[in-house]
Amino acid sequence: MSTKAEQQAAKAEALAQKARERAAARAGGNRPDPVPEVPASPAAPAVPTQEDRERHLAPVVAAPKAKPIRSTVDLSPLRHQQLKAWCGETAIELGKTRVTTQDLFRVFVARLLTDETLARKIREDLHNDVR
Template sequence: MSKADELRAKAARVAARTAPTKLPAQSAVTPSAPAETYIPTVAAPLAKPVRSTVDLAPDQHRRLQAWINDAAVTLGRARLSKQEVMTALVRRLLADDQLAAAIQQDLRNATQ
């Protein structure tokens, strides 16, 4: 299969996925001639994680890595990834209103 054929096949799959679904209406005008309504399909929610990156100053990076290493020792683990730390931070930020307010204040102060 050529690259062009692969692209055509992919375009057909995408078009089929986003084409409106044709469903009969619940209340037809007459029983002998049911009306049809078009209900667009809804795109599936993202199932894969979304990548986010952050740029840190070298000093911040060193201090974060030192904290992660200390946390790994405290937790009795050989290794703790930045991914685990960032996921825990975001989870806590979204669940803790006081932390969210403190972060917002930090952001306000940083822009002044």
């Protein structure tokens, strides 16, 4: 029969293993297999190999977010009114019911990240602090 200390150690290890499994699941399951636990016997204590230590210490790589991340912008009332007017005019030109600021910003960011001329102009405006 095991001692109370051994029972507590086994329970602590079981809880730690569950915590490692939850952490790996939250990280998208990209964590390598945990260090194999070999029950220690009084005659021969378990010693993990160098490979076990390296696998256990490997960094957990977070899975890329699948859900869009919300970004907001603060505008003066005048700029907001001008932006809404521009969106309304653009919707009419495109034959759409409306063009939302979300649509505009999504397309703008995509273009900004691929169009070096636009990116250069934006950097100039940022340097001149256009508001």
